[in-house]
């Protein structure tokens with residue numbers, strides 16, 4: 204068993220990564236159905252939260268059946284982050300995660316996200332303030348360092364553990380790399396195997412198959428893996444990895460009916476959560492991934508992403524079931 208404060212997770216948990224515009228409640232629901240052990244919200248702006256901005260507050264929507272679920276916060280100002288953590292705690296998340304990894308300009312160039320990797324003392328003070336202000340466990344998600352010449356995650360992990368974080372997730376890239384090149388897990392392994400570190404260490408970056416998950420587990424000894432892009436349109440990655448780690452066998456890919464079922468559930472949950480108009484609109488970005496690899500799908504996809512009618516979409520999904528049943 205892996206413990207994050209009072210949260211108990213099974214051995215070698217698989218976590219769904221926080222992903223802006225992706226990890227919303229409907230997506231989290233389908234990932235949970237397929238075995239994700241812990242979920243995170245999209246990152247939420249501390250400045251937005253302390254002003255009770257509608258968009259930020261909406262990101263705090265969490266549901267009982269998705270527990271354990273963490274709210275992730277980002278920001279550059281220590282007081283705002285502390286206040287935002289207090290606001291976030293009101294929705295009773297299982298944990299509060301701090302984003303010290305986001306590389307995108309609008310975040311990192313305004314002193315938030317990965318920018319804190321350039322100022323470890325500030326990162327430590329910010330985290331300490333949040334740890335003191337909330338009773339939920341506080342965790343951190345970060346990268347290896349700012350660039351190749353400042354690979355400081357080992358120091359950051361020790362200092363953050365000392366002031367009370369309960370787990371750390373490390374993405375095996377620097378800020379400078381953004382999402383380019385291959386993730387390098389060497390330093391993640393170093394943090395995990397540092398005798399000073401006793402909190403769970405989760406590895407993240409480029410895990411997209413059961414074999415890759417097993418390789419990272421065996422090579423670096425991490426406590427679990429966080430999965431991001433591989434789950435987009437393919438929530439079955441969770442059950443596939445779990446099955447492989449438990450048995451050494453590969454599960455067959457999802458059947459067409461399973462793909463359709465998850466797609467329908469995702470759509471229904473989107474509509475439930477955002478209303479029919481927005482739910483249908485925001486679901487559009489997911490169809491391509493759900494039906495990746497299907498031949499002659501272009502025309503159907505185009506129809507799926509242009510209709511506004513729920514009934515029509517459901518009829519199209521029904522039709523896909525009939526048309527492709529033999530092909531898959």
Ligand SMILES: Cc1cc2nc3c(=O)[nH]c(=O)nc-3n(C[C@H](O)[C@H](O)[C@H](O)COP(=O)(O)O)c2cc1C
Pocket residue numbers: 220221222223224225245246275302304305344374407408409410429430431432433
């Ligand atoms: C569309 C997208 C949005 C993301 N948003 C966030 C975010 O809100 N917070 C965060 O910590 N990381 C975010 N990330 C980074 C992921 O959590 C993860 O660290 C990264 O994708 C590497 O993992 P992967 O190779 O399994 O995808 C995002 C990544 C993507 C692709």
